[in-house]
Amino acid sequence: MNRPPFIAWLPFYTLFQKEIRRFLRVASQTLVTPVVTAALYLFIFGATLGTRISVLEGFSYAQFVIPGLILMGIINNAFANASTSLFMSRYLGNIVDLLVTPLTPAQFILAYTLAAMLRGLAVGLVVWLISLGFASLPWAHPWLVLAMATLASFLFAQFGLIVALYADSFDALAMYSNFVLLPLIYLGGVFYPISILPHPWAGLSHLNPLFYLIDGFRHALLGRGDLSFATAFSVSALMAAALFAWAALLIGRSYRLRS
Numbered sequence: 001m002n003r004p005p006f007i008a009w010l011p012f013y014t015l016f017q018k019e020i021r022r023f024l025r026v027a028s029q030t031l032v033t034p035v036v037t038a039a040l041y042l043f044i045f046g047a048t049l050g051t052r053i054s055v056l057e058g059f060s061y062a063q064f065v066i067p068g069l070i071l072m073g074i075i076n077n078a079f080a081n082a083s084t085s086l087f088m089s090r091y092l093g094n095i096v097d098l099l100v101t102p103l104t105p106a107q108f109i110l111a112y113t114l115a116a117m118l119r120g121l122a123v124g125l126v127v128w129l130i131s132l133g134f135a136s137l138p139w140a141h142p143w144l145v146l147a148m149a150t151l152a153s154f155l156f157a158q159f160g161l162i163v164a165l166y167a168d169s170f171d172a173l174a175m176y177s178n179f180v181l182l183p184l185i186y187l188g189g190v191f192y193p194i195s196i197l198p199h200p201w202a203g204l205s206h207l208n209p210l211f212y213l214i215d216g217f218r219h220a221l222l223g224r225g226d227l228s229f230a231t232a233f234s235v236s237a238l239m240a241a242a243l244f245a246w247a248a249l250l251i252g253r254s255y256r257l258r259s
Helices: 011-025 027-048 061-092 095-099 103-129 143-168 168-185 203-204 211-220 229-252
Strands: none
Touching: 011 061, 011 103, 011 211, 027 061, 027 103, 027 203, 061 095, 061 103, 061 143, 103 143, 103 203, 103 229, 143 168, 143 211, 143 229, 168 211, 211 229
């Protein structure tokens, strides 16, 4: 006898609620801290330099840098939520409680992914609200802004799951964040347009996967970017699909979940 759809998805709802409650329980760390950090960036680059320099014709520096700061908040928090939560479950051993439930690999990934996306998008929204005190954005293509933000949070939720499965310790987890993710963000065009870089650095920057996310998001907000939005979105979507397939393969095989 087939179970009713609601019963079949009850384990997913339970895990999803548990993940949301987990980061809300420590909101001062998961939500307030990244917003304070973004506010400091906005003060430094908005209040002090925002009206004094310009790197994109027709826009102040504050307007240029705000999209990158919003996306940085989304990326960092989506990654942190997925990676920390799954790694802690492995580290504490309570992952076995999930493995004995009728939770399918798809539901497992979806619950962690949606919770991570929710946290990332929430931080991004608050960073944008704070940025209103420094500069206004034209919102050239609102629906494309939402699409790019959603894609970025999804992509880094998958990356967080993958890192959580490969990491052996808290130091290893921090290494991915500090020595992989952070340099890619800073070198991806958050604080400067890639087009102003000299040869060969401008060309090498196109190898940075974060460049496409940041440029596409800025293009959607300001209507201007180094690449066409279609190119930036397509490359980002391909990366997201690849990471999703990788995460699904690992979790489908219960890779390092039972050890």
